[in-house]
Amino acid sequence: MSSTSSNGAAGREAERAAGERSEAAGGHATPEQVPDPELKRPGRRTFSAEQKLRVLEEADACTEPGEVGALLRREGLYSSHLAEWRRRREEGTLGALGRRRGRKAADPLAAENEALRRRAERAEAELAKARRVIEVQGNVSALLGDLLGTEGADVSTER
16 A cells, blocks of 8 residues: 555645645635725715604514515614604604714814904914013113113213
């Protein structure tokens, strides 16, 4: 008996072509196993109020066992969606049925108001600084005038 026939696994591995080796046997990953970097993850699905009401009407019309489950599978929904949408429908918040989740959009007027308020505060601070500079310049001018005025008076009397 040859060594290939006594060890069947080694013989089968030797018979395989280099491109047919499995990943466990030291081969490289096939293109199907490598994720495509250009694929984008799907985003969160959103439903309009009309879509939600349509699904709720269809669910309410279901009378046979299993119909609601079939509806949910067909629409790709969970029973928790129906429960939440029914609760909101009973509250009478039709607008809430179509509202988006997450942080509310900033009011453009409030943002503009805030920017103008900050600009006015900066202008007031610069004005106060300018007034102090002018006050200091006036004091320096008065001191120099007093010094020059007294020295000028002494010089004119000595002549």
